[in-house]
Amino acid sequence: MSIAPRPAVHRRWLEPARIGAMSPLGGIVAYGLLGLWAAFVLFPLYWVVVTSLKLPVDVNTGPYFLPWVDFVPNLHAWRGLLVDDAGPTFRAYLNSIIIAFSSTVLCVLIGSMAAYALARIEYRPRLVSILIFVLALVGACVAVGVAGIDWRVATAVALALFVLLARALGRRFPGAVHNGDILFWIISQRILPPVVTIIPIYMMFQSVRLLDTHLALILAYTVVNLPIVVWLMYDFFTKIPIDLEESAQLDGASRFLIFFDIVLPLARPGLAATTLLVLILAWNEYVLALFLSTSRAQTMPILVAAMNAGEKGILWWTMSVVIIIMILPVILMALILQRFIARGVLLGAVKG
Amino acid sequence: MPSGRATSLTINRLNKYFGGNHVVKDLSLTVAPGEFLVLLGPSGCGKTTGLRMIAGLEAADSGEILLGDSDVTHVLPKYRDVAMVFQSYALYPHKTVAENIGFPLKVRGIDRATMERAVREAAAQVHMVDYLDRYPRQLSGGQRQRVALARAIIRRPAVFLMDEPLSNLDAKLRGYMRAELKHMQHALGVTTVYVTHDQVEAMTLAHRVAIMDHGVLQQIGTPREVYESPANLFVAGFMGAPPMNFVRGRIEQGRFVGPGVALPVAGEAGPRDAVLGFRPEDARVVAAGAGLFDATVFAAELTGDVTLVTLTLGEDTVAIKMPKEYEADFDSRVAVDFAPARGFLFDAASGARLPAHLVRAGAA
Ligand SMILES: Nc1ncnc2c1ncn2[C@@H]1O[C@H](COP(=O)(O)OP(=O)(O)OP(=O)(O)O)[C@@H](O)[C@H]1O
Ligand SMILES: [Mg+2]
Numbered sequence: 001m002s003i004a005p006r007p008a009v010h011r012r013w014l015e016p017a018r019i020g021a022m023s024p025l026g027g028i029v030a031y032g033l034l035g036l037w038a039a040f041v042l043f044p045l046y047w048v049v050v051t052s053l054k055l056p057v058d059v060n061t062g063p064y065f066l067p068w069v070d071f072v073p074n075l076h077a078w079r080g081l082l083v084d085d086a087g088p089t090f091r092a093y094l095n096s097i098i099i100a101f102s103s104t105v106l107c108v109l110i111g112s113m114a115a116y117a118l119a120r121i122e123y124r125p126r127l128v129s130i131l132i133f134v135l136a137l138v139g140a141c142v143a144v145g146v147a148g149i150d151w152r153v154a155t156a157v158a159l160a161l162f163v164l165l166a167r168a169l170g171r172r173f174p175g176a177v178h179n180g181d182i183l184f185w186i187i188s189q190r191i192l193p194p195v196v197t198i199i200p201i202y203m204m205f206q207s208v209r210l211l212d213t214h215l216a217l218i219l220a221y222t223v224v225n226l227p228i229v230v231w232l233m234y235d236f237f238t239k240i241p242i243d244l245e246e247s248a249q250l251d252g253a254s255r256f257l258i259f260f261d262i263v264l265p266l267a268r269p270g271l272a273a274t275t276l277l278v279l280i281l282a283w284n285e286y287v288l289a290l291f292l293s294t295s296r297a298q299t300m301p302i303l304v305a306a307m308n309a310g311e312k313g314i315l316w317w318t319m320s321v322v323i324i325i326m327i328l329p330v331i332l333m334a335l336i337l338q339r340f341i342a343r344g345v346l347l348g349a350v351k352g
Numbered sequence: 353m354p355s356g357r358a359t360s361l362t363i364n365r366l367n368k369y370f371g372g373n374h375v376v377k378d379l380s381l382t383v384a385p386g387e388f389l390v391l392l393g394p395s396g397c398g399k400t401t402g403l404r405m406i407a408g409l410e411a412a413d414s415g416e417i418l419l420g421d422s423d424v425t426h427v428l429p430k431y432r433d434v435a436m437v438f439q440s441y442a443l444y445p446h447k448t449v450a451e452n453i454g455f456p457l458k459v460r461g462i463d464r465a466t467m468e469r470a471v472r473e474a475a476a477q478v479h480m481v482d483y484l485d486r487y488p489r490q491l492s493g494g495q496r497q498r499v500a501l502a503r504a505i506i507r508r509p510a511v512f513l514m515d516e517p518l519s520n521l522d523a524k525l526r527g528y529m530r531a532e533l534k535h536m537q538h539a540l541g542v543t544t545v546y547v548t549h550d551q552v553e554a555m556t557l558a559h560r561v562a563i564m565d566h567g568v569l570q571q572i573g574t575p576r577e578v579y580e581s582p583a584n585l586f587v588a589g590f591m592g593a594p595p596m597n598f599v600r601g602r603i604e605q606g607r608f609v610g611p612g613v614a615l616p617v618a619g620e621a622g623p624r625d626a627v628l629g630f631r632p633e634d635a636r637v638v639a640a641g642a643g644l645f646d647a648t649v650f651a652a653e654l655t656g657d658v659t660l661v662t663l664t665l666g667e668d669t670v671a672i673k674m675p676k677e678y679e680a681d682f683d684s685r686v687a688v689d690f691a692p693a694r695g696f697l698f699d700a701a702s703g704a705r706l707p708a709h710l711v712r713a714g715a716a
Binding site for chain 1: 459
């Protein structure tokens with residue numbers, strides 16, 4: 001029995017030329033779609049670059065697409081922002097860099113350690129202990145806030161009560177939470193958008209007089225992004241063969257040495273991806289910055305937003321310059337980090 | 353022979369549960385200083401778990417572990433002074449071979465020059481000096497395994513623990529590494545516990561073999577002892593390739609009675625259900641009526657150095673190793689003959705070896 005031969009044209013267009021290749025028609029469709037998508041994504045970027053080189057007239061009489069053809073490129077917007085108005089721009093820029101990078105470093109450091117602990121150590125705190133802790137905390141807050149008791153006294157009493165009660169009741173109510181529950185609890189912090197909690201956060205920083213400081217934003221961003229780091233890194237850590245760590249343990253290494261010398265280098269792809277994500281989140285954050293900074297600690301997103309509200313209407317050319325200098329560091333970091341996001345670090349660790 | 357550092361290892365009634373699963377049951381054994389003990393058993397019988405408890409990677413639910421005179425049951429792994437070669441090698445993929453081998457010394461803060469010398473020495477012992485700058489991913493399986501070994505021997509631990517280190521190598525390399533390992537252990541004189549499910553490895557490497565099944569220690573003794581004097585049906589059926597032949601039957605009135613078998617027995621009158629065992633290499637196929645009992649030829653296979661003859665006997669089949677020139681017709685009637693002292697009798701219910709043996713017909 002033989003298979004009926006198909007028309008030659010069909011075969012040439014619909015079937016791959018060799019194993020592992022795409023059929024020519026499939027290739028055309030796939031690359032066509034990809035090209036369309038790329039144009040869709042890249043056009044705004046192009047538009048921003050072009051607009052930053054336009055004079056106000058060119059913008060207002062536009063749309064013009066091609067520099068030197070449609071209009072004469074001009075650096076006035078760049079000059080206006082980076083020379084004439086250099087003070088505020090550079091301050092916001094510097095603020096953004098300091099805040100975003102510091103909080104990212106802090107966040108990734110703390111978050112990955114927490115994730116590692118969750119991935120490798122079994123925790124089972126008693127439910128009743130957690131309940132007592134929360135009650136003691138609330139009690140202390142009420143005592144300080146309402147009854148006006150000295151906070152040191154209140155803390156000490158609450159702590160003592162917590163220890164005593166937790167020990168006494170812990171044996172009676174053995175129900176405990178596990179690592180999975182803890183992880184879920186950490187992630188659930190991200191279910192509420194930060195804006196919901198913005199007023200308490202504002203009041204908290206107000207009471208410790210940290211409003212409009214770098215520290216306030218660094219702390220806020222670190223806390224807000226921590227769940228993301230824990231969640232992502234937890235996954236990367238559980239993928240590292242535990243044999244490696246056990247072997248290091250038998251060789252005499254401490255937990256910290258194992259973490260920094262064995263685990264972190266192996267989690268580098270995950271670390272790089274997580275760092276980039278958290279950096280972008282911190283870099284673009286708007287709501288917290290809006291509330292927690294007024295002038296000295298203002299970041300780029302606030303600057304951009306402020307331009308939107310000028311009485312002269314939106315200065316598209318200036319805005320374009322701001323947007324360009326704002327995305328540059330992120331692109332730079334992405335280029336640097338993507339070298340580490342390569343696969344294959346675990347090759348050769350364990351057989352099979 | 354054993355160096356001054358060699359330590360004994362004593363395990364006392366060790367138990368381990370995973371949930372409701374009793375994985376290691378009342379394991380007790382002693383390993384003499386400098387001894388090479390092989391823990392042998394089928395997959396899933398608790399060998400790795402036992403080893404991990406000795407290493408301290410798994411907490412024992414009850415029982416105690418002693419290194420020399422000191423109780424280490426509750427001591428952290430890093431203070432136990434044991435080195436382990438993992439079933440998976442567990443090399444650090446981001447470190448070179450030299451860094452891998454030197455890691456135990458680096459952890460101890462040993463100075464660079466001493467460390468480099470020690471690394472070269474350890475690497476030389478496993479013939480890996482030429483590969484010191486490579487990464488594990490650039491090595492073959494056998495080379496990785498040797499790196500793992502070198503990392504274990506670079507410091508002289510109290511005890512070596514090895515978990516099937518040769519299981520993924522090809523037959524030739526395995527044979528070579530077996531000899532290498534045996535020589536190295538002898539030269540270093542370090543007490544060693546070696547886990548495997550390969551009985552050839554166990555026979556060739558061990559001073560003594562401990563055979564486990566379902567978490568229970570079945571027998572411990574020299575390779576010769578466990579082979580020639582198995583304590584029960586499991587050990588008898590586990591050792592040897594092919595393993596011991598079994599014929600099911602009964603002991604009644606001083607005789608073992610099976611399908612076509614009736615042989616006088618001394619030391620046990622019965623009646624009880626019993627199993628007669630004999631090794632393929634201890635028996636011969638002879639003309640019908642001229643042996644201990646008759647059987648039917650099922651197949652004859654030339655395996656190279658011997659011809660393996662399979663016979664049927666009621667519902668049981670038995671295998672017998674014959675010289676490679678031997679030929680037999682299918683379904684022909686033949687007889688099986690072996691020295692009565694080479695037959696073993698086991699209790700069918702418990703599997704335990706019976707204190708009874710066959711005797712020549714007429715001698716009873
Ligand atoms: N971490 C664990 N949790 C639950 N059960 C486990 C765990 N580790 C092992 N077991 C069970 O314990 C039993 C013994 O496992 P172990 O790894 O000791 O077997 P083994 O003798 O080393 O087998 P193999 O020759 O296949 O390596 C198995 O039934 C296994 O399913
Ligand atoms: Mg195992």
